[in-house]
Amino acid sequence: MELEEAKLQFIEAWGKLGSEWGINRTMAQVHALLLITPEPISTEEIMEQLSISRGNANMTIRDLINWGLVEKQLKPGERKEYFYADKDTWNIARQVARERRKRELEPVIKVLNELTKVEGDSKDPAYKTFHKTVKDINKLAANVDKLFVTVLNAEESWFWGSIFKIFK
C-alpha cells in the first residue's frame, strides 16, 4: 500500500471510530490528519487535504483546541496560524477522558443523585424497582467516574501508577 493511501485510510478509520464514540467525524479526521503530519499546518492545508470548507475547518480546529488535543503555533513574521496535535497517545486518551467526564458523566451523576432522594411507598413495586435501579445505576456511574479520575491521576498514585503501567 502507498503512504498516501494509507494516510487516507488512517484518517477514515479514526474518523469512524470518533463518530461511533460521540466525537464528530470531521473533528476526528482533522485530528487524525494532524497526528500524522510532522509539522504544524495551516487552515488552508487542512481544508485542502480533507476537502472541507473554511468555516468547517475553522470551527473544528477551535473545538479541537477546546478539547485540549490541538495547539496553535505562530511563526515569527507570519500572520497565518499553524496547528499541530499532541502525539502522545497517553495524553490523548487522558484528555478525551477528562473532557467527556466533565461534559457527560458529571451532569448525569448529578441527576441520578437527585433521583436517589425521591421518596415513595416502599410497598409499591413500581417505587421499589425504580429506587433500586436508580441507586444501582448511580453507583455504577459513580464508579465509572472514580475509574476515570483514577486513570487521569494514575501517574501520581504509586499503586494505580504501577497497575496502569501495564497499559502504557
Place this chain on the structure above:
Amino acid sequence: MELEEAKLQFIEAWGKLGSEWGINRTMAQVHALLLITPEPISTEEIMEQLSISRGNANMTIRDLINWGLVEKQLKPGERKEYFYADKDTWNIARQVARERRKRELEPVIKVLNELTKVEGDSKDPAYKTFHKTVKDINKLAANVDKLFVTVLNAEESWFWGSIFKIFK
C-alpha cells in the same frame, strides 16, 4: 418530586447519556423504561409510555435483545410478547462493553494492524510520523481492547477480580 416525574427524568437522563455514547436515544430510553418497570411489559405499553410508533418500538426492542440487554417472556396461553431488562448493572456494563468491543474496536484494530505494515522511506518525515503515530495508536487501541477483555473476564482472574471488586 413525584415518582412519575422522577421516572421521566430517569428515562431522559439515560437516553441522553446513551446518545452521547453512540447508542441511539430511543434504544436507551426503552432500556431505561424496562429497567424501572418491575414486571415484563408488552410492545403496546412501551409505545404508550414513550409515545413512539409500533415500528420504532419493535425495532428498538429487537436491537436491545441483540445487545443482550433485554429478554422476551411469553406468558402461557397468551399470544403477546412481554419484555424485561436484566437489572444487574455489572451485567449491563459488561454486555455493552462486549458489544462495542466487537462492533467498533475490533474492526479498527484490524485496519491499524494493516497500516502498521505499510513501508516507506525511513528518511521521509511524513513517513516517519505516520508510522510512529499508527504504531502508537495501534498500541493504545490494543491496550484498550486488553482492558475490555480484562474487565469482561475479571471474575475469573484472581488478581484482576480483586482489583475490580473495588468498583463493584
Place this chain on the structure above:
DNA sequence: TTAAACTTTCAGTAATTATTGAAAATTAAA
C-alpha cells in the same frame, strides 16, 4: 487611515439518522 491578510460567524442548505404508519408476513386458534 486604508488596505491586505487572515479569522470568525451564522443563515441557509445538504447529508445523515431516526421515526412513522400502513401493508405484508407470521402465528395459532376456531
Place this chain on the structure above:
DNA sequence: TTTAATTTTCAATAATTACTGAAAGTTTAA
C-alpha cells in the same frame, strides 16, 4: 381453510446534525 391477533418490514417523511460560503470582524503593516 378462514380469521383475528400479533409481529415485522420498509418506503416515505420528519428531525437532527453537519457543512458551506459569503459577509462581517480582526489584526497588522504601510
